[in-house]
Amino acid sequence: MAAYLQLANIKKEYNISRTETQKVLRDISVEFKPGELVALLGESGSGKSTLINILGGLDTNYTGSVILNGEFLKDYTERQMDDYRKKRVGMIFQSYNLISNMTVLDNVKIAMKMSGVDENIQTERAVNLLKVVKMDHAAAKMPNQLSGGQKQRVAIARALANNPEIILADEPTGALDKESAELVMLILKKIAENGKLVIVVTHSEKVASQCSRVVRIADGIIAHDEKAAPIKSKYRPRRPVRAGSIRTGNIMALSWNNLWRSRRRSLLVAIAMSIGIAAVILILSLSAGITNYVNEVLIDDDSLRLEIETEDEEDFSNAEIRNIKNLDGVSSAEASTVSRNNVFYSYESIDGTLLTLTAAEGTFPEALYGSTPSEGGLYINEALAEELCLEDESAEDAVGKTVLLSMGEGESISLAVSGVYEDSSSYSQLCSAYAEKSILEALYASAERDMPNNRLIVSVESSSYLSAVREDLETLGYTVTGENASLGDIMSYIDLGTMVLTAVGGISLVVSAIMIFIVLYISVIERTKEIGVLRAIGGSKGNIKTVFLFEAGFLGAIVGGIAVALSLLIAVIVNVSTASLGVNIVAYSYGLYYFAGLALSILLSVCAGIAPASYAAALDPVESLRRE
Numbered sequence: 001m002a003a004y005l006q007l008a009n010i011k012k013e014y015n016i017s018r019t020e021t022q023k024v025l026r027d028i029s030v031e032f033k034p035g036e037l038v039a040l041l042g043e044s045g046s047g048k049s050t051l052i053n054i055l056g057g058l059d060t061n062y063t064g065s066v067i068l069n070g071e072f073l074k075d076y077t078e079r080q081m082d083d084y085r086k087k088r089v090g091m092i093f094q095s096y097n098l099i100s101n102m103t104v105l106d107n108v109k110i111a112m113k114m115s116g117v118d119e120n121i122q123t124e125r126a127v128n129l130l131k132v133v134k135m136d137h138a139a140a141k142m143p144n145q146l147s148g149g150q151k152q153r154v155a156i157a158r159a160l161a162n163n164p165e166i167i168l169a170d171e172p173t174g175a176l177d178k179e180s181a182e183l184v185m186l187i188l189k190k191i192a193e194n195g196k197l198v199i200v201v202t203h204s205e206k207v208a209s210q211c212s213r214v215v216r217i218a219d220g221i222i223a224h225d226e227k228a229a230p231i232k233s234k235y236r237p238r239r240p241v242r243a244g245s246i247r248t249g250n251i252m253a254l255s256w257n258n259l260w261r262s263r264r265r266s267l268l269v270a271i272a273m274s275i276g277i278a279a280v281i282l283i284l285s286l287s288a289g290i291t292n293y294v295n296e297v298l299i300d301d302d303s304l305r306l307e308i309e310t311e312d313e314e315d316f317s318n319a320e321i322r323n324i325k326n327l328d329g330v331s332s333a334e335a336s337t338v339s340r341n342n343v344f345y346s347y348e349s350i351d352g353t354l355l356t357l358t359a360a361e362g363t364f365p366e367a368l369y370g371s372t373p374s375e376g377g378l379y380i381n382e383a384l385a386e387e388l389c390l391e392d393e394s395a396e397d398a399v400g401k402t403v404l405l406s407m408g409e410g411e412s413i414s415l416a417v418s419g420v421y422e423d424s425s426s427y428s429q430l431c432s433a434y435a436e437k438s439i440l441e442a443l444y445a446s447a448e449r450d451m452p453n454n455r456l457i458v459s460v461e462s463s464s465y466l467s468a469v470r471e472d473l474e475t476l477g478y479t480v481t482g483e484n485a486s487l488g489d490i491m492s493y494i495d496l497g498t499m500v501l502t503a504v505g506g507i508s509l510v511v512s513a514i515m516i517f518i519v520l521y522i523s524v525i526e527r528t529k530e531i532g533v534l535r536a537i538g539g540s541k542g543n544i545k546t547v548f549l550f551e552a553g554f555l556g557a558i559v560g561g562i563a564v565a566l567s568l569l570i571a572v573i574v575n576v577s578t579a580s581l582g583v584n585i586v587a588y589s590y591g592l593y594y595f596a597g598l599a600l601s602i603l604l605s606v607c608a609g610i611a612p613a614s615y616a617a618a619l620d621p622v623e624s625l626r627r628e
């Protein structure tokens, strides 16, 4: 059913300043019927465009009623208003408002895409409409390759795309030469003859003379209404049309198109941003790689042992040992022995007491000469080595000498010195040694004394637990000895370094987010007019928002892709040039960090895009269309 359009007491005023308003439409009441070609005349500034924007559903801020087939536009929901613009009105503007980066064909199809028309129907119908306006030969051209008249004909085809009941043309011939203007008018006339209501805003009396009816606006009212045909038919209200919605794929195509249009800028920004993301990926990979290096190359089983002692030769109780075993990161705790002030040594005419004789388990201080007591020898500190030496000998000469050990009672055991170690304890000036646990057992057995369990070898699950376990043990009041006690420190330095670098990376991410925000914001500003066009052909606020969010998402994906490539490249270069370490110093980490980097880029980008996208969605369509 064709349209019966009624305007009743339309009033519209603009706020010029806070206190001043300008009444543009004072009281417009008029009726239009299908098949009419109406010329809307009036001085410049008389409110013609204002009225057209109200009829087109772009401006809803007026008083009075616009009634289409008995339905009040004021009663429409936002969704129904979107449908109204999609399906029931087609708008044509003086400045054509084609979308510049789409072909002629796509410019017509976009209106159908907005209302979810089937893809295969779109092209056929678009081509037919281009034939109607005699522009089918230029379907593949871009708008900037067309003359004004040609552009306007494409705009007419677009306005007709969803077969609306009403065509609103705001000075469609205003920018055209005589011939083009005549052709456009001819087309509009035909459209009206086919039963649509066509309202043409014009200055030109000549254009007006071609119309079936002339309506003049002056001083905000209808000053003249010539040739108004009486409206006979009685229209019954009908159900609001439900137009389909644009498919997500089409929205994505729009977003991608926009990104492609500003590809140089987008690429530059993406490269700049990807540095931040790549830095984060590299920092995490490097930290994992160094940890691997420490674990695989620097750390052997010995490194994962901590030794603790009681001060006073007291044994560790079973409860204490159980308690220590239960500490987080502790895999086992084995009781061992250190004998204090019990064992005497003698070598030729030299003798004395050992401050400590420690069961050779766990780790050992570093050897200065010779080797650790792994094959049954005695491992002595420098103080003892010097005791064993003759005047012209040095500590090194102690290696190989055979020393007798005893506990006073019972038998003596003779042992060859396997090596001399560097004693870093605070008793380094006193004699101490390490011997296999079996030697201590034999000594205690022959002296008929119980061997103490005053030393505990605590094994840690992995190097990452070292410092934590060490701290726990110290908190419990034990003295931690053992050469690799400091390895935990290295690990915590690595952790600290990672944290600092990650913080730096985090800052670069914030900078990246700000860049995305700025780029999208600029993109919205640049495309304000286009946003107006999309809204005029029925795009909802949500559609506009989604277009920009997808654009942000795509940009984020590009950033992530570049970042992954960049960090992989750097990782390979670093790893190849440090191949001698035997470990990838920048861990590849099974792609986890790379995937996380990509996901982070997209997420960050979309989040940063929310504000510009919302801004774009909230733009006033009329204002947007005015933008040049």
Ligand code: ADP
Binding pocket: 014, 015, 016, 022, 024, 042, 043, 044, 045, 046, 047, 048, 049, 050, 051
């Ligand atoms: P016409 O299309 O008939 O030339 P318009 O409808 O564009 O006139 O404008 C009518 C009057 O309203 C003009 O005086 C114009 O300056 C004013 N006007 C239009 N849009 C706005 C606006 N957004 N804010 C303030 N004044 C406006």
Ligand code: MG
Binding pocket: 048, 049, 050, 170
């Ligand atoms: Mg105007």
